[in-house]
Amino acid sequence: MPIIRVALNVPVDTLFDYQSNDATLHDIGLRTCVPFGKKRVTGVIIAVGSETRISVEKLKSAHCIFREIEPLPAALLDLFHFCSQYYHHPLGLVIMNGLPVMLRGNKPVKLKESSNNVQFSLTEAGKQIDLSSIPARQRVARRLLTEFHHTTTLTSPQAKQISPRAGKLLQEWIQLKWVSAMPIPTRVTKAAAIPPLTAEQEIAVSAITTDIKQFNTWLLHGVTGSGKTEVYLRIIEHVLAHGKQALILIPEISLTPQLETVFRARFPTIHLVSLHSGLNDTERLTGWLQAQRGQAKIILGTRLAVFTPLPDLGLVIVDEEQDSSFKQQDGLRYSARDLAIFRAKENNIPVVLGSATPSLESYYNALNGRYHSVRLLSRAIKNAALPLIQCIDTRTNKTQEGLSEPLIKALGKCLTEKHQSLVFINRRGYAPALLCKACGWTAICQRCSSRLVVHLRDKKLCCHHCGHRENFPRACPHCGNQDIAPFGQGTQRVEETLAAHFPTARILRIDRDSIRRKNAWQDILHAIHAQEVDILVGTQLLAKGHDFQNLSLVGILNADSSLYSTDFRASERLFAQLMQVAGRAGRANVSGHVLIQTEFPDHPLYHALQKHDYDALALTLLAERKTAGFPPFVYQALLRAEAHSIAIVLDFLKQAASLANPPSSVELFDPVPAQMLRLKGLERAHLLIQSSSRRQLQAFMAEWYARINTLPAHKVRWVLDIDPLEF
Ligand code: ADP
Ligand code: ZN
Ligand code: ZN
Numbered sequence: 001m002p003i004i005r006v007a008l009n010v011p012v013d014t015l016f017d018y019q020s021n022d023a024t025l026h027d028i029g030l031r032t033c034v035p036f037g038k039k040r041v042t043g044v045i046i047a048v049g050s051e052t053r054i055s056v057e058k059l060k061s062a063h064c065i066f067r068e069i070e071p072l073p074a075a076l077l078d079l080f081h082f083c084s085q086y087y088h089h090p091l092g093l094v095i096m097n098g099l100p101v102m103l104r105g106n107k108p109v110k111l112k113e114s115s116n117n118v119q120f121s122l123t124e125a126g127k128q129i130d131l132s133s134i135p136a137r138q139r140v141a142r143r144l145l146t147e148f149h150h151t152t153t154l155t156s157p158q159a160k161q162i163s164p165r166a167g168k169l170l171q172e173w174i175q176l177k178w179v180s181a182m183p184i185p186t187r188v189t190k191a192a193a194i195p196p197l198t199a200e201q202e203i204a205v206s207a208i209t210t211d212i213k214q215f216n217t218w219l220l221h222g223v224t225g226s227g228k229t230e231v232y233l234r235i236i237e238h239v240l241a242h243g244k245q246a247l248i249l250i251p252e253i254s255l256t257p258q259l260e261t262v263f264r265a266r267f268p269t270i271h272l273v274s275l276h277s278g279l280n281d282t283e284r285l286t287g288w289l290q291a292q293r294g295q296a297k298i299i300l301g302t303r304l305a306v307f308t309p310l311p312d313l314g315l316v317i318v319d320e321e322q323d324s325s326f327k328q329q330d331g332l333r334y335s336a337r338d339l340a341i342f343r344a345k346e347n348n349i350p351v352v353l354g355s356a357t358p359s360l361e362s363y364y365n366a367l368n369g370r371y372h373s374v375r376l377l378s379r380a381i382k383n384a385a386l387p388l389i390q391c392i393d394t395r396t397n398k399t400q401e402g403l404s405e406p407l408i409k410a411l412g413k414c415l416t417e418k419h420q421s422l423v424f425i426n427r428r429g430y431a432p433a434l435l436c437k438a439c440g441w442t443a444i445c446q447r448c449s450s451r452l453v454v455h456l457r458d459k460k461l462c463c464h465h466c467g468h469r470e471n472f473p474r475a476c477p478h479c480g481n482q483d484i485a486p487f488g489q490g491t492q493r494v495e496e497t498l499a500a501h502f503p504t505a506r507i508l509r510i511d512r513d514s515i516r517r518k519n520a521w522q523d524i525l526h527a528i529h530a531q532e533v534d535i536l537v538g539t540q541l542l543a544k545g546h547d548f549q550n551l552s553l554v555g556i557l558n559a560d561s562s563l564y565s566t567d568f569r570a571s572e573r574l575f576a577q578l579m580q581v582a583g584r585a586g587r588a589n590v591s592g593h594v595l596i597q598t599e600f601p602d603h604p605l606y607h608a609l610q611k612h613d614y615d616a617l618a619l620t621l622l623a624e625r626k627t628a629g630f631p632p633f634v635y636q637a638l639l640r641a642e643a644h645s646i647a648i649v650l651d652f653l654k655q656a657a658s659l660a661n662p663p664s665s666v667e668l669f670d671p672v673p674a675q676m677l678r679l680k681g682l683e684r685a686h687l688l689i690q691s692s693s694r695r696q697l698q699a700f701m702a703e704w705y706a707r708i709n710t711l712p713a714h715k716v717r718w719v720l721d722i723d724p725l726e727f
Contacts, residue, residue: 003052004062006032006043007080007092009104013709015091016043017052018062024048029071033063033106042106044072044095068108070292075346076309082342086698088705088720089332097332098307100285111286118181120170121153126178140165182271182295194266195380197234201227204374205234208350212238212315215345219321219366220354222376223612224583225384225547228354229259231376232317233266235352240270240297244314244349247299249306249336251323252544258525259319260300267298275301275308303328303336306343313347316340320544321353321362322576324725333721356583356614357576360625363618364632379587387554387585387592389610391601399597401497402489407555407595408501414553415505415534419590421553422536423494424543424581428511429453430493431486434461436476438483443473447681454486455513456493466680489558495537502535510538543580549588554581556596563603566675567727568630575605575617582609631723635694637701638727639687639708641718646673646683652716653687659707666691666700675727682717686727 002023005015018034020027027045034041040063052059072095080098084091096104103109122129126148134142140163147154147162159166173179197205200222208218212235222228236246250259260274273287273296290296292309299308303326318326318337326336337353344351353362353371366373379386397404402425414421431454434443443452445463452461452470460469475482486493495509508527515521527533528548536542536551562574578596586592598606608617626633639656643649653671662668667690674684691697705720 003049003059004032004045004065005047005049006034006062007046007090007095008034008036008041008043009092009096010036010041011090011093013090013705015046017054017059019059020062020065023062023065027065027067027071029073029077031066031103033066035060035063040106042096042104043092044077046077046091066108068110069103069289073292073309073311076307078346079307079339079343083332083334083339085702087332087334087722088701094332098304100288101281102285109285111282111289119153119155120148120159120174120179120181122148123177123180125176126173129178139163140169144169180295195230197230198227198376198378198380200376200378201231201234201380204231204376207372207374208235208352209238212242212350213348214350215348216350217341217344217365217371218350218352219358219362219371219373220352220376221358221363221366221373221614222354222356223379223386224356224580225379225381225386225587226356226376227380228319228376229262230380232319232352232354233263235315235317236263236298237267239314240267242314243312245291245294245297245299245310245312246315246317247305247308247310247313247340248301248317248319249326249340250300250302250319251325252302252541258546263298263300270298271296272298272300275299275305277302277304306336306339313343314349316344316349316351317354318351319354321355322357322359322572323544324573327723327725329726331719333719333724335723338723357579358618360572360618360622361632364622381588383589384587385591386612387582387594389582389594389596389612391606391610392595392597393601394597394599397597402494402557403497403501404597407597410553410593410595411498411502411535411555415502417552419552420528420531420534420536420548420550421555422538422542422548422551422581422584423498423555423557424538424540425489425491425494425557426539426577427453427488427490427558428492428513428539429462429464429490430456430496431488431490433487434472434484435487436478436481436484438481439476439479441476441478441484442487447678449676449678453490456486465676491537491539494557498535498537505534506532507535507537508533510536510542512539512541515541540577540581543577543584546584547587548584550590551584552586552590552592554585554592554594556581556594559596560598560600563600563605568625568628569725571605571617572621575609575614578609579612579614629690634690634692635697636724637689637697638721638724639689639718640674640684640721641686641716642679642682642684643716644682646677646685648715649683649685652711652713652718653685655711656704656708656718657687659711660700660704662689662700662704663696665693665696686721688727 001019001021003017004020004023005017008016025048027048030045032043032045080095084094131145143162144166159170170179174181220228239246263272273290275287288308291299294311299305318340321337328334341351365371392404392406394404397406411421433451434454443461445452445468447468448463448465450465453464455462459472462469476484491509491511495507498507510524562570582594585594641649641652650671657668660668669688671685671687674686677683
């Protein structure tokens, strides 16, 4: 009897064998439901054979194999295998992480094909079918085929008019590959005008398309507003013309609708699916299946979309490749950008990493020739120059409620000129702390090592890490003093201050609190574009990708805190973020001006920013990293662990370290508590491993991982984090 080898949705790093009387080699990649202990568990069939090391008495039988959808293609299984090996995570969990939720359960999926927006047409095979070969008693089939010969395409309602049974027949013909279903092209109200490429764009497009049939990692390094999107569109067009699919990964859900609109307008007849966390389970599965069947040609998605099955993949684009949201920060800690590169290599196709401020890893790879770099140094729109960036020294220009006089003046001027402005502060809430002026007590979260943020509007103190909320205390719980007050600035407080300064201005706050309502984000964007807003106050949600044509002034508050952080990536991130925010100003015909409030106007980071000189800063930071022995000059991994008390965690890490036997090229550091010791009630620590050889680090980690797995760890949760971004 055939034996199936299954990757199960359980945290054990091994495959499990089961008997299955009807399994064949064609079932590899299908889901199966099997007994596991007393439960039924779902897994994916990885191999089918006739041998097993399990004794006959112990070998159980699979309950069933789900055959309602096509098996996962081999290329996707390869990606899962690689991901499992590289991140040292059980294959079953890797696969389940990558599948749509509806495929993770142990039920067959039933999708009502919503056929209202599709149209059917005969495939090449379907066109070969002779009407006379269909028996006369199959009246509906004959009429349907005749109709296809007349009209070439049929919509569902048209088919239903022929016969109520036509729908079922069409589904059968789809199975037989006689008929294909395609979405009805959406009518675009305004055909998007295609701009002629700038000289720089032309060079980029032609370089990438010339090599479109082979693997290369391209770093498309273009200043904000340089028209990277147009470059993407042109390469995608090229790929579509060859009948291939394009996968575009983007960092944030907030960007999806806009980019989606741009893509749909350019390719109105192309089937595009958008895969992001805002979809419900059915929508996600539907899009995923359309991609798997090769119907969807453009797949636009966030991190998880890197695991979409794509039979005709011809191009991968990773927009804002430096964005940390491409790295999953819990469970399977994968980097979608790095997996995208792996996928492109396996498919022998190009991958394009786009950014105005590439990660130092990618920049370094471009410098040393591993990636091909294409640069866009000027803005695409004629007359749109890069904004003028200046610092306001807050040691001499004292701030009131967080705002300095020069910034207030500039905002006022902007208002009279009827241009929009943006005040950027990366802290939501009213104030980042509640402080007792008598004894210095501040409200902290009981479950996290963090301060509670004051949310004045709902009269609550909130933890931004675990979501805990509590009421304001009446007095200081420490000394009884009643004079406790919000300390520092958050978006809500800045909004309030600005409203006091400019009573007639229309001010809009944009942060995670204000976009929580469904469609809020759409409404906000609409208001901004319709010029119904004068001053925007917002967090980094506003920084990315948006094109606000009338925005001329950007004010930046409280950026200094990241300048002297202990995190070696803090400068890189701050620079990228400020460059992005600054890039919102002066994108069209209004000139842009950026004012940064700082106590350190002479910091090299602000100097580089003022000169728009990414390279100067990147080279400085790279030199520092080389001296200090940080990535990209070394490769890192973390063993992370958490438990109710730090003592248990450190003890576990020490035991793990004692099992390690690293070669001289791999360095193991002592366990240390995490920068944020407590999170959601657990205490955390980690152990850093690094090496200048990725291969040796990987080999060591694989072996060590197997050993750590033998440790009793019922009180500790642990995970390996390869190429960690957070410490
Ligand atoms: P980036 O993503 O590089 O910041 P965008 O792709 O958002 O830049 O482009 C910035 C602006 O330039 C957009 O308004 C876009 O329509 C416009 N644009 C892009 N390419 C061209 C071009 N070749 N000619 C004129 N305008 C262009
Ligand atoms: Zn007190
Ligand atoms: Zn908390």
